[in-house]
Amino acid sequence: MAGRPRASSQRMLEEAASELFLESGYAKTTIEQITQRAGVSRNTFFNYFTAKSDLLWVELDASLQALTDALAERATSDDPLGAVQEALLVTAAGFTAERAPLVLTQYEVMGIDAELKAAGLARALAHADLIERYLVARLWAANPLAADRPLQARAIALAVLGAAAAAVGRWAADGPSRAPLVSYVERVVHPVLRGFSTG
C-alpha cells in the first residue's frame, strides 16, 4: 500500500493536549500549541479530530463501539430491558481509573465550565440512539401494533442515558479510590428500567 506514513496519531495529539490542558486550561490552550507539542502542523490536527472538543471525550466516543458490540451480542434476547442494562454495564466496565475522562476528574484544573461538561451529555446521545434502535427492534418485533412504542423506546433510551450520566458524574467526583463504575451505573439504571417494565 503506497502513501505517505502518518507523522502523528490521535493518541499523540491527545496526550499533548492533556498535558497542555492540565498546564494552562482547556480554553487557553490553542490547537497550534497542541500540534506543536506533537510535532505537526496546526492543519494536521483536523486530519485526526473533527473539533477541539473531541479531545475531551475520547473515552466516551470510544465506548460507543463497546456498546454497539454489547447490544449486538444480545440481539436475540427475550429480555430486552435486561439486555440493555447488561450492555450498559459491560460498557461501563471499560472505564477504569486510568480511563476516567480528564474532563470529569480534572475539570477545575482545566477550567471546564458547566457548559463544556454538559456537552458530554449531548455527545452521549449517540449511545441513546443505539439503545433506542435496539429496543425498537426487540420490543416492537414482538408487538408491532402498539402505537406509542417508538416514543417509549426513545424515552427508555434517554432516561437510561440520563441515569447513566448521573452515575458517571458521581463516579468521577468520588476520587481515585472510587468503586468500579459498574456499581454506580447498576444502582441508577435498574430503577429506570424497573419503572418501564411494570405496565
Next chain:
Amino acid sequence: MAGRPRASSQRMLEEAASELFLESGYAKTTIEQITQRAGVSRNTFFNYFTAKSDLLWVELDASLQALTDALAERATSDDPLGAVQEALLVTAAGFTAERAPLVLTQYEVMGIDAELKAAGLARALAHADLIERYLVARLWAANPLAADRPLQARAIALAVLGAAAAAVGRWAADGPSRAPLVSYVERVVHPVLRGFSTG
C-alpha cells in the same frame, strides 16, 4: 432612571433570526445579517444574547423560570416525586403549538443537524439541576442518613430530563395537529418516577 433607551430587544432579534434561518438556514445566517435586519449593529447582538445558538432555544430557556416557580410552589410537598411530575407537566403546558421551538419543528428547513439538536439536551441540564436540588431538599430532609441519596437525586433528575426530552422530540415531530405536550410528558415521566418510588 437615566440612560439611553434600547434600540432593539431580544424579541426583535429573535424574529429577525427566525426569518433568516427559515430563508437560508442556521449555519448560513450570520450575526451581521440578523442585526442588520433588526436595525442594529453586529456588536449589539451580544448585549441581548450570549451566543448565536441562544436563538435556537429561547422557549426552552424561558421554561426554566416556569419550572423554578412550579417547584417552589411545591416546596413543602410530602410526595416529592409526584411534585416533580406535576411541576414538569405545568412547565410542559407552557409549550403550545405557537411556542414550539423552531429548531425542533423546522430543523430540516433550517439545516439543523443532530449535533445542534443534541445541544438542547445539554442546555436542559439546567432544568435537571433544579429538579435535583428540589429532591435533595425534599428527600434528604426526611432521611439525611442515606449515603447515596445525592446520587439518587441526580439520577432521578437526569432520567426524568431524558424522558421529557424524548417526549418533546416526539411531540414536535408529530406536526401541528399534535396533542398537547403535557400528555406526551406524562406518559414517559410516570414510569421513570414509578421505578424510583418502589424501593
Next chain:
DNA sequence: GGGAATAAATAGATCGAGTCCAACAATTAG
C-alpha cells in the same frame, strides 16, 4: 533507477463567532 500513483503534511488564506475597549450617543437628574 525513474516515473506514476498514492496518501499525508503543510502553507496560506479566509470566514465568522466571540471578545474587548474606547469613543460616541441618548436619556435623566440636579
Next chain:
DNA sequence: CTAATTGTTGGACTCGATCTATTTATTCCC
C-alpha cells in the same frame, strides 16, 4: 447647562474551523 447613567457602535483582535494548492514521503511497477 453639566454630570451621571446606560446603551450603541466602530475597530481591532483571537481562534476554531474550512478549504485549496503545493509539497513531501512512501510504495509499486516497468
